[in-house]
Amino acid sequence: MFGLASKVVEETMKKADKNKNGSNLPRAKDFKLPKRLTKDQKELIEATREAMKALKEEEAKYGKKTYL
Amino acid sequence: MAKKPICDTSVFSDYADYIDRIILSVLFPTIVLFELVATSLDEATLQKYERWRILLNKNNCLINLTTSDWWETSKAIRRLYLKGIEQPSKIKTLRNDALIARLAVIHGGFVVTHDIDDFEIIQKVMPRLEIISAQEFFNY
Numbered sequence: 583m584f585g586l587a588s589k590v591v592e593e594t595m596k597k598a599d600k601n602k603n604g605s606n607l608p609r610a611k612d613f614k615l616p617k618r619l620t621k622d623q624k625e626l627i628e629a630t631r632e633a634m635k636a637l638k639e640e641e642a643k644y645g646k647k648t649y650l
Numbered sequence: 651m652a653k654k655p656i657c658d659t660s661v662f663s664d665y666a667d668y669i670d671r672i673i674l675s676v677l678f679p680t681i682v683l684f685e686l687v688a689t690s691l692d693e694a695t696l697q698k699y700e701r702w703r704i705l706l707n708k709n710n711c712l713i714n715l716t717t718s719d720w721w722e723t724s725k726a727i728r729r730l731y732l733k734g735i736e737q738p739s740k741i742k743t744l745r746n747d748a749l750i751a752r753l754a755v756i757h758g759g760f761v762v763t764h765d766i767d768d769f770e771i772i773q774k775v776m777p778r779l780e781i782i783s784a785q786e787f788f789n790y
Contacts (some may be wrong), residue, residue, distance in 0.1 A: 610668060627670050629706075633698045638666050641657045
């Protein structure tokens with residue numbers, strides 16, 4: 583009698599577990615840059631590259647950072 | 651509308667070469683910028699972060715905590731203490747992560763992190779929180 587119900591519960595639990603670990607979420611490759619970028623967007627991309635380069639250089643110089 | 655990623659602070663250095671490709675799609679909590687700036691050491695780095703901050707703001711990428719966000723997050727942390735889910739010393743280290751988690755929930759985003767275990771603890775008191783490991787997000 584409870585066979586179908588328990589199967590539904592089991593499937594729901596499996597689905598919840600799957601969603602919980604992020605398997606349903608988009609990946610970095612799913613986010614594309616627009617074909618046409620505004621001046622502000624281009625500047626932001628460039629500033630991001632510069633900031634990330636500085637971060638990597640600091641970590642190479644002083645070691646890995648610890649965040650709270 | 652697709653959910654937007656929120657990168658936890660520790661993700662930035664390991665995936666520094668990928669961040670510029672997704673920067674227009676991410677939600678960027680000011681608390682993450684705070685952590686990056688507060689731990690920077692060189693003056694040149696600070697100047698680069700300053701330009702980055704201005705442009706993040708100009709492109710409406712930055713998201714901030716409201717009074718209500720602080721209130722709800724403090725109650726979530728309180729629930730962790732009361733439920734005795736973790737040691738108080740551990741919960742203390744989760745405060746900034748909980749604020750990032752709150753922003754993800756309230757803005758319909760998801761957290762990209764190396765510290766899945768930490769965010770799973772927060773998930774116990776913020777059930778709508780969605781998380782993904784940085785490795786899975788960037789390398790899938």
